[in-house]
Amino acid sequence: MKIINFSKSISWRITIWHSIIFILILSLFSALLYITFSDSLNEEVDSMLVREGDMIAYCIEYGYSFSEIENHLNGLPVSIGIQKEEMYWQIENEQGQVIAASQNLHGQRIVSATMNMVDEKSFSWDPELNGIPLRAMSLPLLTKNKLTYRITVATYDRIRHVAIHQLRNITIICNFGFAAISIVIGWLISSKTLQPIKKIVTATNSISVTNLHERLPIEGSEDELQILAKTLNSMIDRLEISFAQIQQFTSDVSHELRTSLTILRGEIDVALNKDRSAEEYKSVLYSVMEEIVYLSDMVEKFLYLSTKTSDPNQIVSKVIDGIRLFEYVRNHLSSIAVNKKIELTFKTPETITFHGDEDLLRRLFVNLIENAIKYTPEGGTVAIHVTSKGKFAQIEVIDNGIGIPEEHLPYIFQRFYRVGDSRTRSQGGTGLGLSLCKWIVEVHKGTIEVRSKPHHGTTVILSLRHG
Structure with a gap:
């Protein structure tokens, strides 16, 4: 008790x-x-x-x-x-x-x-x-x-x-009597007033990981206690969504790791099953290296998402020179574009500035443009158009690659989501890049939109605030 x-x-x-x-x-x-x-x-x-x-x-x-x-x-x-x-x-x-x-x-x-x-x-x-x-x-x-x-x-x-003397005695007696009455009445009033809180406490204690779908009862008039219940329900809504995302994320990570480890084990088992030629061993090592690079890239992006998105207050905002930023992106990706014979072009105003975290914005544009290069066939083009529209800058990343089917567009920003066989692990995709891009845009109070048709290319449209 x-x-x-x-x-x-x-x-x-x-x-x-x-x-x-x-x-x-x-x-x-x-x-x-x-x-x-x-x-x-x-x-x-x-x-x-x-x-x-x-x-x-x-x-x-x-x-x-x-x-x-x-x-x-x-x-x-x-x-x-x-x-x-x-x-x-x-x-x-x-x-x-x-x-x-x-x-x-x-x-x-x-x-x-x-x-x-x-x-x-x-x-x-x-x-x-x-x-x-x-x-x-x-x-x-x-x-x-x-x-x-x-x-x-x-x-x-x-x-x-x-x-x-009589008046003094009467007032003393009445004061003691009314004091006792006030204690009783105060207790009854407080107990009645706090009864909904006891219900909220009982209901809250009954909610756990296994029944996050349950909600607190909302009764009576629109008072402070009802507002408290609604606030707690909203918090539980967010917890339920977050928990579902964590479960999904954990499941996806487990699946990705299991798949890679299965491939590695299979390749090594095949290589050890009998004596192989040097060329065959080299082929196995290339395949193993491919999986290790994939795992390394996935872990690096996973850690980046975990550390950066956990606390948006860690972001350091400042005025950024957009021309210098795009120059860095061009230099970083030019060798990839040349190796794949992709024509990479930038069309920007003479001056453009952004307000935000320079490291995050670099990663944003590198991820988007690298994605465009990755899924554009040899001899294709990737163009970046930057225009100023009032307080915002609009950035378009346009490619003439394989495109994305319409039914997949609502899900492409989800972690580990990949589109069909045309965008498989063999092309190096982890399904984390676009998720990270969306978070970077949102934390900068901007918008991101994807328009695409299969075999007609993809256009990613960003809207970011000027510096």
Whole structure:
């Protein structure tokens, strides 16, 4: 049984992040609610105290006695949740002496502490009376800008403390409850969201070399997971094609090697079967040498294809002088053309440049022209015409040789493909040359096309970008 590492599980990481974000948002909301509710309660209590203090100041200004002031205040309504006996007041003279106070103070004094300014003439603070929390408000009474009395009004702060305490407890409990709920919901959401990925993983693990034809299921709407499945399917398509090409290539190489080795063994067996004349031994050696040259050429081209085509980024591109390039090709192939009595002609502009890898382009033109010479009878012609067409140069390699049947044209660029008996191993062909030519053209962002008719010759048309 496979043990899941929760620290590496995407489902758990999504769940944890979902819960953290949810808890942060909930905590911010709870803090905002707590602060807003506390301020609202403070404002309500302070407003009530200011009203009571203003009433005492009004009574003093109109000459009410202190007993009349208390009776008058007892007849006034106060805020809901506050009892009359929970209201306290005291009046101090300009020397700070208490000259009058509510009876429920029982001779005690509301002590001033650190005050907060409510408005221009009011201050609030939170004192205690016999361990009982109060909310107090101080209002100075001025006469001709001179302090005559200081009125202090206070109330038992039970309602505010109880409400705030209850609100704090409720928010804490709710936060823990919602955190647990968010973890469960986050896990369910992440599991549901990642379910298609689990299907993709299961399907991917089931695909191997023996069943590369199978594909991942594509379900649901056009979302990121469906795009992932399509991308993986495209990758598997390419792998299937590449694997089929490797199998085909391996089969072709094996066939070519087996054929050559069979020929070599047969020739040597015949030579060793009985004593032969020097001429017969020489004939066998020529035949063996022919096969060895063929094998050597095939291996050299095979290695070149393997190393060069494996990494196109290794190609070194630069501006190439086309006239010099074709001069090299002419010098390289002139002896072959002369030996076969082939007329080799080049028709090029005064100046022509290419942009690409010089070594690859040399090999491209040498292969194409050598092919044309190889399959053109003695006394024939091979012509190379180069013209400039906008951003591209068009190169035509024209011969009047044996030609290619139309049904073979779609396959001539495949590795090891050879056309019938007229283009056999006896002429030195490995079936790799045109495959390499096509790759070189494609890596240079060009095009290659072959037009041919049996006994009427072949024309290879290339289009390459100017330098």
